[in-house]
Amino acid sequence: MKQLLEGNHAVSMGVLRSRVQVIPAYPITPQTHISELLAQFTSDGTMDARYIKVESEHSAMAACIGAATAGARTFTATSSQGLALMHEMLHWAAGGRLPIVMACVNRTLGSPWNIWNDQSDSMAQRDAGWLQFYCENNQDCVDSVLLAYAVTERVYTPAMIILDAFILSHTTEPVDVPDEKQADSFLPKLVNPHAIDLGTPRAFSPVVAPDHFTEVKYRQFDAARRALSVIDEEHKKFADIFGREYQSVEAYHTEDAEVVIAACGAVCGTIRAAVDRLREKNIPAGMLKIRTFRPFPVNLIRSALSGAKALFVLDKSVTPGLGGPLAQEMRAALYDTDTHPRIVGAVAGLGGRDITVDLVAEAVEDISKMKDIPEPLFLGLKQEADKS
Amino acid sequence: MTTKITLTRIDQYPEVPSSWGGMTWNKTGDWRFLVPVFSPRPSPCSVECPLSNNIPEFMARLAEGDTTGAALALAVENPFPAILGRVCPAFCTGACNRDRFDEAVSIRAVEWFLGDEILKKDPDLPRRKATGKSVAVIGSGPSGLSAARFLALLGYGVTVFEREDAPGGVLRLGIPAYRLPQDVLDQCIDAIRRLGAEIRTGVTIGEDIDLDALDKDFDAVFAAPGAHRSLEVDLGAYAGTGVLSGLSLLADVSRGKIEKVTGEYAVIGGGNTALDAARTILRLGGKPHVYYRRGPDEMPAFADEIEEAVDEGIPISYLTAPVGLEEKKGRLAMTLVKMKLGEPDSSGRRRPVPVSGSERAVTVDRVITAVGEAEDFSLLGDHRDEKDPAALLESKGALLGGDAAGSRRTVADAAADGKRAAMIIDARLSGRPAPDEAVRITFAHWLAETSPPDADPVAFEEIQTAYFKKSAAYRPERSDAKNRTGVFSEVVTGPDESDAQAEAARCFVCGTCIDCKTCERFCPDFSLTIIRSLKSGGAGSEVRVDEDYCKGCGICARECPRGVIVMKTP
Numbered sequence: 001m002k003q004l005l006e007g008n009h010a011v012s013m014g015v016l017r018s019r020v021q022v023i024p025a026y027p028i029t030p031q032t033h034i035s036e037l038l039a040q041f042t043s044d045g046t047m048d049a050r051y052i053k054v055e056s057e058h059s060a061m062a063a064c065i066g067a068a069t070a071g072a073r074t075f076t077a078t079s080s081q082g083l084a085l086m087h088e089m090l091h092w093a094a095g096g097r098l099p100i101v102m103a104c105v106n107r108t109l110g111s112p113w114n115i116w117n118d119q120s121d122s123m124a125q126r127d128a129g130w131l132q133f134y135c136e137n138n139q140d141c142v143d144s145v146l147l148a149y150a151v152t153e154r155v156y157t158p159a160m161i162i163l164d165a166f167i168l169s170h171t172t173e174p175v176d177v178p179d180e181k182q183a184d185s186f187l188p189k190l191v192n193p194h195a196i197d198l199g200t201p202r203a204f205s206p207v208v209a210p211d212h213f214t215e216v217k218y219r220q221f222d223a224a225r226r227a228l229s230v231i232d233e234e235h236k237k238f239a240d241i242f243g244r245e246y247q248s249v250e251a252y253h254t255e256d257a258e259v260v261i262a263a264c265g266a267v268c269g270t271i272r273a274a275v276d277r278l279r280e281k282n283i284p285a286g287m288l289k290i291r292t293f294r295p296f297p298v299n300l301i302r303s304a305l306s307g308a309k310a311l312f313v314l315d316k317s318v319t320p321g322l323g324g325p326l327a328q329e330m331r332a333a334l335y336d337t338d339t340h341p342r343i344v345g346a347v348a349g350l351g352g353r354d355i356t357v358d359l360v361a362e363a364v365e366d367i368s369k370m371k372d373i374p375e376p377l378f379l380g381l382k383q384e385a386d387k388s
Numbered sequence: 389m390t391t392k393i394t395l396t397r398i399d400q401y402p403e404v405p406s407s408w409g410g411m412t413w414n415k416t417g418d419w420r421f422l423v424p425v426f427s428p429r430p431s432p433c434s435v436e437c438p439l440s441n442n443i444p445e446f447m448a449r450l451a452e453g454d455t456t457g458a459a460l461a462l463a464v465e466n467p468f469p470a471i472l473g474r475v476c477p478a479f480c481t482g483a484c485n486r487d488r489f490d491e492a493v494s495i496r497a498v499e500w501f502l503g504d505e506i507l508k509k510d511p512d513l514p515r516r517k518a519t520g521k522s523v524a525v526i527g528s529g530p531s532g533l534s535a536a537r538f539l540a541l542l543g544y545g546v547t548v549f550e551r552e553d554a555p556g557g558v559l560r561l562g563i564p565a566y567r568l569p570q571d572v573l574d575q576c577i578d579a580i581r582r583l584g585a586e587i588r589t590g591v592t593i594g595e596d597i598d599l600d601a602l603d604k605d606f607d608a609v610f611a612a613p614g615a616h617r618s619l620e621v622d623l624g625a626y627a628g629t630g631v632l633s634g635l636s637l638l639a640d641v642s643r644g645k646i647e648k649v650t651g652e653y654a655v656i657g658g659g660n661t662a663l664d665a666a667r668t669i670l671r672l673g674g675k676p677h678v679y680y681r682r683g684p685d686e687m688p689a690f691a692d693e694i695e696e697a698v699d700e701g702i703p704i705s706y707l708t709a710p711v712g713l714e715e716k717k718g719r720l721a722m723t724l725v726k727m728k729l730g731e732p733d734s735s736g737r738r739r740p741v742p743v744s745g746s747e748r749a750v751t752v753d754r755v756i757t758a759v760g761e762a763e764d765f766s767l768l769g770d771h772r773d774e775k776d777p778a779a780l781l782e783s784k785g786a787l788l789g790g791d792a793a794g795s796r797r798t799v800a801d802a803a804a805d806g807k808r809a810a811m812i813i814d815a816r817l818s819g820r821p822a823p824d825e826a827v828r829i830t831f832a833h834w835l836a837e838t839s840p841p842d843a844d845p846v847a848f849e850e851i852q853t854a855y856f857k858k859s860a861a862y863r864p865e866r867s868d869a870k871n872r873t874g875v876f877s878e879v880v881t882g883p884d885e886s887d888a889q890a891e892a893a894r895c896f897v898c899g900t901c902i903d904c905k906t907c908e909r910f911c912p913d914f915s916l917t918i919i920r921s922l923k924s925g926g927a928g929s930e931v932r933v934d935e936d937y938c939k940g941c942g943i944c945a946r947e948c949p950r951g952v953i954v955m956k957t958p
Contacts, residue, residue: 097404156403194404203407215401223403 005175007168008033010138011077011103011161013175014145016047017183018101021072021190024052024063026082029115030165031105034077057082061089061102068098069204071195073149075100079165080107080121087125093158094129095220096205099192100158101148102130103141106265106316107165108351116352117165119264120317122293123325129220131159131227132294134264138173143244146178146187150234153190155227157220162293164266166352178242186241228295248292249300253279257286259310259364260341262330264290267314267355274360285364290326298333305334311341312364315376316349323347323376348379355379416913420940423958424916426931429899429951430828432845433480433495438796438804439472440830441465443480443495444950446502447895448902448922450888455502458892460511462502464832467537467803468576470507471530471559473500473882474568476800477690485848485898491861493895494883500864501888507575510582514835516543521817524549524606525585526593526767529557530799531612531790533577534806536585538831539610542814546585547606551592553643557614558791559799561639562661564668565876570642594767603784608813611781612790612806613767615797619760621656623722624712630720631713634665634758641668649674651753654722656680656710658687662758663697669756670873676702677752681709681727681740696879699869709740711747713755721749763792787812807831846898850951855906862891897922901931901952907944913937916944 005013011034015023023042025035041047050072054060060076067074078086083104093100104125108118122132133148135141141163148159163169178186196204208216231248239245250268253275254260261271268289278285288304290297305311311334315324322328327345334340344367349355363379393408395401402408433443442461450458462469473496484492522545525532533555536546554560555577559568581587593599593611602609618633634657640646649672655662658680666676678697680687683706687694698704705724712723726746729738765777774780778788789805791797808823811834815822820837823829833840864880872879883891902922915934931944931953945953 095405194402194406203411205405206407208405212395212401215395215398216405218398219401219403 001179002174002176004172005138005142005177006033006170006172007135007138007141007163008105008170009037010141010175010177011145011163012037012041013177014142015075016041017142017178017180018075018145018149018187019073019184019189020047020049020075022050022052022064022067022074024054024060024067024074024076026054026057026060026076026078028057028079028082030107030169031077031079031082031103033169034103034105038075057086058089061086061093061100064100064102065089065093065096065098068093068100068192069096069196071190071192073099073190075102075145077103077105079105080109080115083121083125084109087128090125090128090130090158092205095217097156097194097220097223098158099149099152099156099190101145101152102158102160103145104160104162105165105169106162108317114351115165117167118316118350118352119162120350122160122162123317125160126294126325129157129224130294131155131157131224131231132292133159133161134291134293135161135163135168136266136268136289136291138168138171138175139244140246141168142175142177143238143242143246146183147231147234147238147246149190150187150237151227151231153192154230154234155223156194157223157227162265167266182241186238224295228292228297231292246291248297249304250289250291251304252287252289254286254288254304254308256284257308258284259312259368260286260288260305260308261312261314261360261364262288262290262326263314263316264293264326265316267316267349270355270357271314271360273357274364277357277361278364281365283365293326296329296333301330301333302337302339305341306339308339308341310367311343312367313343313345314355314360315345315347316355318347318350318376327376344373345376346379347376353380415936416939417934417936420938421957422940422942422955424933424938424940424942424944424953425956426901426933427841427843427952427954428901429841429843430845431898431900432483432485432847433898435828435845436479436483438479438798438800439465439807440804440828441480441499442830442832444895444897444900445922447493447495447498447892448897448900450498450502450892451895453889455505455885456511459502459505459509460513462499463506463511463513465807465830466499466503467534467580467807468530469499469503470572471503471568471576472800472803473497473503474572474878474880475563477798479800485846485851485896486894488848489851489853489856490858494862494864494891497862497864497883498888498892500882501885504882507572507579510579513541513583514832515541515583516835518545519543519817521545521607522547523608523610523813524602525610525612526602527557527612527614527790528555528577528587528589529612529614529790529802530559531614531802531806532557532610533580534803535610535612535789535809536587536806537580537583538807538810539813540580540583540585541831541835542810544607544814544817548585548587549591549593549597549602550587550589553589555587555589558616561642562616562635562664564638564641564664566667566671566872566879567664569878592766594769594772598769599767599784599786603786607817609784609786610806610809610813611767611786611788611792612802613764613792615761615763615791617762617764618757619762621710621757621759623710623755624714626713628715630715630753631755631757634661634756635761637665637756638668641672646672648672651675652677652751653754653756654679654710654750654752655756655758657758657760658682658689659758659760660689660693661761662756663689663693663702665756665758666702667697667700670700670702671876676756677750678702678704679708679710679724680704680706682737683707683729686729686737696866696869699866700873701869707740709742710755711742716751720752720755722752722755723747723749761791763794765792846951851896851898852947852949852951855949856896859894861894862887897950899951902950904949906947906949907931907953910943910947911938912941912943913939
């Protein structure tokens, strides 16, 4: 049923349709609306779930770990400092092979203090072992919750769905919320054979000594790798039921593109418009949207970029001493191939600064004229007066 | 137990890491360098109590609803809790650990309730069978009565010699009925008679019977003649009949010889006797005025007595003392001086010094003196002025106790003297070693021939207060001061069962295991089991530690609400 929903509430509706059973929650701007609506649902009986007010995000994830270990479908939401606070718990959930889904509303990490959108929080967790999905719009937000549960409950790897602060979280769009029957037909009840069974008492996430640790970690690694094909299967099932198609990597005009712009998240909407504008100027541009960031879809990226001469990677975060994370991962993915486009790592939108169609289009035009391009290229940086 | 699991290929590994076997092979006990030791210890209240009442035990039992068990636990150590619950200054409360948390437990109020329950039904006291020996007790005040009671429980025939016509000593003649009703006293004494003690009234040792005769007819003698020779006040040359000691007034009222008084009474003194005299005069129709030579901080009367007297409108003039008295137009003119406090005297209190030129006169009808009492050694007959009466008595094989033996002059201390005398006499007559004076021996231990644990009382810092909610202490109701000054009925009433139980539930039960299972619940190694506790059968409780697995983490010691577990180096 079509509703006008802000991104946060779209996530809440996704959680409602997924029949989540346990919701530990701690507020933080700009995710709080997700938890508030879920608190309303659990209190008025719309959802048959247990809402646990905890004292911090670290405790929220700890409670998710407990709930998932007990076999419950569980969810929490956070951003920025909250995500950072639960860092060790993220590793614990992933190593513990728990099918938890979390929404991360992309907000920059302080200091300095800033509540607005960039990708530094989720990027900082890319090694924690979680599946990571970047949403482009509010429809994506509601659908990604269902998809995330479907995948995580098959590969026993926790999953993070990611949406941009304010741009998606607080912006209202028309959203088609799946009805209950459809959602139930897509996402069955959770039956976790690895959960607590009182008939077979065991210790969970016990001490694993050096003689076994590598193999246990290998199982975890292998599951994350297998996830890519599972994600693909679930995308297809979803399309069959709901008529909406999702892909781990989405190409827009890449077939004949000479310069491809790659990015994650809502900025891809802007990039689509920039591509159109460039094409009007006869610059053959294209876009590669990375929807599934973890596992990093190396093969899909390689096939999508086989003809490109230039790759313009737009990061909304930057690692001091290195550059943009997406740019690094793209370079690594393309190294062992015959495809070696010129790669420009651009950084924009830090701390919520607007990325306009103009900014992207002009930057792409400029790089064809630039000799020495700094790595990374900070778009729209207020430059010093030209000394020369 | 577990078998070693060998995994050699990746496909043998489980999807999700969890244990496949138990951990009992891992004797974590090897890790410890400290060990929890189950240490039942005395409570500070019991240590302060002259009778060493087992307060934690009776509180715990009453809190559980076991009134009979609580009454028995109290009665084992306490010869007449119905009396002490009404008149004891309650040294226990001053030491109560709960005072540092919110408010001290109203221990005396609980004792009062249980004391009255004991009067309704004799508890089934543990006692020894008859020994065939007999003991004479001189004096039926609290010390003599207590000795008689405990000697009877130890299997001795007891005869108490009382010079007055009715037994009770200061309990009957010195404490007014509004503090200790006579029928309560009678019931307590009857209970002691029921245990087998004989009380012979109207017999004066040193006149009717000689002390040496007692020494011949009995296997042992305990003398508790009391201290009821009132000290005199220097009132100059006055030689008339207008001065009466407070003690004689109270005794005459108790005997029914005085039923009414009129006129203005000056009461000289600041102790319980002075206030008791003043409040009695008020109730009999007179107008008392108390004069005390030191200040309110030095006044030795019990604080609640002072409060009640003030509520009843009795004026108290501090730092005032009489220096002269003379007849004046059928009444008495008393000269008073103001005092100021100088250097401390031998009692440690600051000595009052007259302020020269501060004389003033008041007109009164009678003067009551209550400035202290001296011991009465008339039982020694011709040797009554002996310098060391205790040594003389000892040479005749007699023990001395109570107010006459220089104790703190409270009913509780007197009763404790009587109990200890009973144990000393029992030691002498049965060939047992005498109870060590330095050790706080309880009657329960004496009967069982066991020793109490040699340990310091539990300190407040050892109580885990997280398990207790703050609450106000029970405060007994006092009758309205306006309505009570014409009658001798009790000013304060004791708590009912639910109030007593609720107050007992506030007791931390310092140092005694009550099987609350906190230690069992928190032990991370499942290494603690409560084998015996107060609940499962009295003293001698035990918490067993599984030596194989206890890591010595100390959580049990930290969490025990009442400090029963102590970490020690093994």
